[in-house]
Amino acid sequence: MRNGRFVILGNGGAAVSAAEAARLSGYRGEILLVSDVAEPAFNPMLSPYYFKGKIPWAGCYPLAAGFYRDHDVACRLGEPVVALDPDRRRITLGDGRTVAYDACLIATGAAPAVPPIPGLRESAHAFTLRNAASARRLDEQMLTARRAIVFGVSLVGMKMAEILARRGIAVVLLGRGRQVLSRGTHPAVAAVLRRYIEARGVDVRLGCTIAGVEDTGNGVLCRLSDGTTEPADILLVCTGIRPNLAFLDCGQVTIDQAVLTDERMRTSADGLYAAGDACQALNPITGRHDWLGTWGNACAQGRVAGRQVAGVDAALPGALPQHVSPFFDWTYAHVGDIQPGDGDVRHVAFGDAEDGGYALFSFRDGIVTGANMINCAHLAGPLKSAILRGARGDERLLRGGDGHPLAAAESILDGCRLGRLDHRQHDGGAGGRRARPAVTAAGAFSPP
Amino acid sequence: MTQYAFSLDPSRCSGCRACIVACQDQNDLEAVAFRHVTDHEAGAYPDVRVSHFSIACQHCGDAPCVLVCPTRAISRRDSDGAVLVARDLCIGCHSCELACPFGAPQFASDGRMDKCDLCHGRLDHGLTPACVRVCPTRALQCGPVEELSARKAEAASVRLLESLGRGTVPDGA
Numbered sequence: 001m002r003n004g005r006f007v008i009l010g011n012g013g014a015a016v017s018a019a020e021a022a023r024l025s026g027y028r029g030e031i032l033l034v035s036d037v038a039e040p041a042f043n044p045m046l047s048p049y050y051f052k053g054k055i056p057w058a059g060c061y062p063l064a065a066g067f068y069r070d071h072d073v074a075c076r077l078g079e080p081v082v083a084l085d086p087d088r089r090r091i092t093l094g095d096g097r098t099v100a101y102d103a104c105l106i107a108t109g110a111a112p113a114v115p116p117i118p119g120l121r122e123s124a125h126a127f128t129l130r131n132a133a134s135a136r137r138l139d140e141q142m143l144t145a146r147r148a149i150v151f152g153v154s155l156v157g158m159k160m161a162e163i164l165a166r167r168g169i170a171v172v173l174l175g176r177g178r179q180v181l182s183r184g185t186h187p188a189v190a191a192v193l194r195r196y197i198e199a200r201g202v203d204v205r206l207g208c209t210i211a212g213v214e215d216t217g218n219g220v221l222c223r224l225s226d227g228t229t230e231p232a233d234i235l236l237v238c239t240g241i242r243p244n245l246a247f248l249d250c251g252q253v254t255i256d257q258a259v260l261t262d263e264r265m266r267t268s269a270d271g272l273y274a275a276g277d278a279c280q281a282l283n284p285i286t287g288r289h290d291w292l293g294t295w296g297n298a299c300a301q302g303r304v305a306g307r308q309v310a311g312v313d314a315a316l317p318g319a320l321p322q323h324v325s326p327f328f329d330w331t332y333a334h335v336g337d338i339q340p341g342d343g344d345v346r347h348v349a350f351g352d353a354e355d356g357g358y359a360l361f362s363f364r365d366g367i368v369t370g371a372n373m374i375n376c377a378h379l380a381g382p383l384k385s386a387i388l389r390g391a392r393g394d395e396r397l398l399r400g401g402d403g404h405p406l407a408a409a410e411s412i413l414d415g416c417r418l419g420r421l422d423h424r425q426h427d428g429g430a431g432g433r434r435a436r437p438a439v440t441a442a443g444a445f446s447p448p
Numbered sequence: 449m450t451q452y453a454f455s456l457d458p459s460r461c462s463g464c465r466a467c468i469v470a471c472q473d474q475n476d477l478e479a480v481a482f483r484h485v486t487d488h489e490a491g492a493y494p495d496v497r498v499s500h501f502s503i504a505c506q507h508c509g510d511a512p513c514v515l516v517c518p519t520r521a522i523s524r525r526d527s528d529g530a531v532l533v534a535r536d537l538c539i540g541c542h543s544c545e546l547a548c549p550f551g552a553p554q555f556a557s558d559g560r561m562d563k564c565d566l567c568h569g570r571l572d573h574g575l576t577p578a579c580v581r582v583c584p585t586r587a588l589q590c591g592p593v594e595e596l597s598a599r600k601a602e603a604a605s606v607r608l609l610e611s612l613g614r615g616t617v618p619d620g621a
Contacts, residue, residue: 045541295516295543323546324543325541326542331542377542381548
């Protein structure tokens with residue numbers, strides 16, 4: 001499509017990447033961006049860096065002033081979308097007006113999921129962290145708080161525990177399951193991270209949930225599932241996210257955990273695309289639809305959608321669950337599938353977190369599927385590439401155990417870094433995107 | 449825009465690591481290195497072969513690090529396609545490290561990313577990158593992509609013709 005109206009719902013990484021990619025691909029029609037927030041694009045992953053004092057508040061808004069004007073994007077900000085009709089190709093805004101589209105991108109992101117715990121949703125001292133407004137509220141509260149409860153041992157929960165602890169606020173970190181970071185982290189690695197955060201003064205209680213919340217004027221009293229009662233000035237809820245799809249009639253578009261798309265970000269409805277945290281895209285390598293929640297992934301997917309709308313046949317080559325975060329003085333990275341399920345599954349660990357790094361790899365039938373890396377995140381990029389190529393684990397790696405130095409893993413991954421260049425036209429993809437420079441060392445490499 | 453790139457001829461690389469040292473010297477690096485050399489063994493006795501590969505940032509045309517950086521600290525220079533990081537904008541989130549298949553991003557003691565910058569300061573003054581200048585076997589080259597491709601094609605043709613003259617097929621032809 002070269003002309004017509006391209007409506008983008010949302011204003012995060014996927015949305016702005018789609019707008020930019022459409023224009024850069026020659027799209028000359030109208031681009032209309034609709035968002036329920038009356039601000040430029042906000043990057044939620046940046047708020048922890050603001051709280052840690054690494055960036056000013058303005059730094060959470062990554063776009064240059066004038067982005068929308070420079071890319072000729074008309075904006076309706078502060079206007080929620082209340083309905084979308086894929087058959088008639090039109091959206092309905094909060095004031096009842098309708099807007100017709102030729103192509104539409106659902107990039108409405110996700111919002112924190114708040115469990116239905118008695119007293120929780122009504123509490124004036126319970127906070128989630130996702131958008132600019134909630135970050136500003138929390139910022140104020142942290143100035144006077146002395147004691148906090150963080151409910152949820154997700155990545156966000158762990159980061160918030162760190163931020164609070166760094167400010168000298170006493171933190172109780174609660175998790176329902178048996179380990180921190182239940183998504184994508186091996187129990188042995190989770191145990192190392194738990195000991196680390198406890199050594200920094202955070203009170204971690206696992207197998208524990210909140211039975212009820214009561215406001216006490218200046219704070220809350222939480223009744224925990226273990227029978228104890230904990231007071232706090234603030235309660236943070238970090239128990240996962242849900243996609244923002246209330247405006248969608250699930251009968252008209254296929255939805256699983258989020259809106260399902262193929263690797264070209266196309267939903268089940270014509271002319272309707274989805275990208276970012278609101279989307280669950282096909283991973284052509286695994287054949288599964290993965291719901292991924294990183295800024296990088298959102299940008300990669302948004303870019304594919306923007307190119308598609310402009311008439312360029314772009315596709316994601318594949319993607320992997322992945323993240324990397326600084327965490328106190330450590331860096332923790334996770335790539336791929338650490339519990340690949342059926343088949344001959346093996347886990348091999350190397351090294352020491354405090355001395356060169358600790359890495360745990362998972363293999364299924366000899367093929368590397370994922371890894372957790374503490375203080376050796378430099379392995380993550382090449383490893384991700386290796387996983388997407390279906391690299392087999394070297395015998396040395398498979399035989400390894402705690403005694404092997406990390407150097408063995410590094411030299412094997414060096415080999416992965418040099419793997420065959422694939423000359424297919426790859427396009428975008430935060431996961432496993434194989435760069436295609438015209439002349440490279442790998443291009444000169446001739447396998448014997 | 450003339451896209452510059454590095455090219456490496458593994459048949460010439462001796463794995464001496466002079467390129468790494470030259471880079472560290474050029475950039476005043478101590479603990480960190482922007483260039484890595486890997487040794488790759490293949491075959492079994494008596495048909496063994498060792499190859500060496502010197503790799504730094506590839507200054508990719510469609511750089512994944514540029515795409516994922518949340519603060520847009522990484523960008524490509526118009527004049528030569530060099531991928532450069534504005535360190536004052538870097539928050540040390542490591543997203544680029546996760547995105548790069550070549551392991552190019554490094555993290556300095558201030559927690560911010562740094563990496564090979566194609567010695568663009570040297571290029572701007574008509575000099576070659578430090579690693580290229582020091583390479584004793586001339587395995588490493590840098591230049592506009594079209595020139596590098598043409599040179600490689602010519603070298604491959606010569607090898608092919610020579611081997612045809614001898615009646616053998618060359619390795620890697």
